[in-house]
Amino acid sequence: MEISNRLLQALTEAQLDFFRGSDAHHLFDKLLTALLELTESEYGFIGEVHREPGGKPSLSTHVITHAAWTDELRELCGTVLSTGEPLLLNEPTPRGHPPLRAFLGLPFKSEGQLLGMVGIANRPDGYGPELAGFLQPFLTTCTSIILGWHRQQKQRITEELLRQQEEELQRNRDHLEKLVHSGTAELLQTTVALEERQAQLLHSERMASLGQLVAGIAHEINNPLGYITSNLATLTQYTSVFSELLKLYRELAERVGPGLQGPEAELLARIQALQEQEDLDYLLGDVNELLHDSREGAHRVADIVRSLKAFVREDSGLPELVDVNKELATTLKVVWNQLKYRTEVKCDYGPVPPILGRPAQLNQVFTHLLLNAVQAIPERGTIQVATQHEGNEVLVRISDSGHGMTKEVLARIFTPFFTTKPPGKGTGLGLSISYGIMSRHNGRIEVQSQFGQGSTFTLRFPVAQDI
Ligand SMILES: Nc1ncnc2c1ncn2[C@@H]1O[C@H](COP(=O)(O)OP(=O)(O)O)[C@@H](O)[C@H]1O
Ligand SMILES: [Mg+2]
Secondary structure, three states: HHHHHHHHHHHHHHHHHHHOOHHHHHHHHHHHHHHHHHHHOOEEEEEEEEEEEOEEEEEEEEEEEEOOOOHHHHHHHHHHHHHHEEEEOOOOOOOOOOOOEEEEEEEEEEEEEEEEEEEEEEOOOOHHHHHHOHHHHHHHHHHHHHHHHHHHHHHHHHHHHHHHHHHHHHHHHHHHHHHHHHHHHHHHHHHHHHHHHHHHHHHHHHHHHHHHHHHHHHHHHHHHHHHHHHHHHHHHHHHHHHHHHHHHHHHHHHHHHOOOHOOOOOHHHHHHHHHHHHHHHHHHHHHHHHHHHHHHHHHHHHHHHHHHHHHHHOOOOOOOOEEEHHHHHHHHHHHHHOOOOOOOEEEEOOOOOEEEEOOOHHHHHHHHHHHHHHHHHOEEEEEEEEEEEEEOOEEEEEEOOOOOOOHHHOOOOOOOOOOOOOOOOOOOOOOOOOOOHHOOOEEEEEEEEEEOOOOEEEEEEEEEEOO
């Protein structure tokens, strides 16, 4: 009774251990120790049957205590495995180490299939068949531990597989995300670059056709302007002759007038009446002034036409030595009518060395900056244009007293199509195009702006190297 209690306790403990997660080797170790003690056996083992597909069943033992794995033992086990029946041996065989005196081999099964066996040896009194029955719960425990263990292993393998699949999936997801991300970023970049390029092409095409138009108009104006100027010069000469002649006529009239009679006296009276009526003295003075003003006007027109032609002159494709002061003056003349009503423009041209560049493109940059400046001025304000030689650079600074920019606007002004102006007023291209032109000139644009306090754009060009 005491023995069966101890057996029951050992088995219950083993099952508890199993549920607690102890590993099978440890459990079998404990079970076998208890078994050897209970059955007063000298040594023993618990083995599990393995079946290779198509091969003979083999035994892998979990524990062998105090045993040398002898040929006898192998043979006895072989018999148990092949018959699937318990084996009792109480005839001592002299061979083996330690010598085998008695042996009990008990198979354990699940649903008729052999799962393993328990072997114990050398009980001093030998083994009886009743022991086989007594140890049945022990065998059932071994069966449930092995089945449970298999289930755990399977579960672990499945879990591991699932984990690996999850990892693989995550990796794929990450990879895909990266691909999509980099693809999207690349696509976005390409699209932006393309849009920018397209916008600039469109712009330069527009500028080119505008340039042709302007050059054509300038040419057409130049022709009549030529004879207007020359006719004005001739007219001035003629007028001086006429006024000289008039003066002489008047002198003559004063001298001979008092002695005239009849129709001659009448004619002179009509002449004098007309002189007084039309204020001839005033006319004589004013005609010169009118002619002077007209000549001035014609000069100004000629000057503007010249500026226009310089502004739109064809880009030779090759950079040339450029005097930024001259180009700035040209640009200012062209955009003057947009500036003059609302701004006072102060120019401070410093002595600057030439830079290497394309004048038509530089004029574009100056125009964009000057127009932005005046557009930033709400009612009236000042625009300052200054040039300066600093180190290896020529600086062009265009400042305005306009509304300035917030940090958010400032961060985006070079982005193509970014504009804060109402539709129809701003294209958002001026600064991005200027930026492109500046980098093609190996130059830079710097911006300083305070919201509400105006902005300063500084262009930095490298001084042309001596050739
Ligand atoms: N001098 C300036 N003062 C204030 N804001 C400016 C100035 N120059 C440019 N900006 C800002 O930068 C934006 C982009 O300028 P730009 O590229 O020339 O395009 P657009 O003039 O067609 O809007 C403008 O809409 C404006 O918000
Ligand atoms: Mg602009």
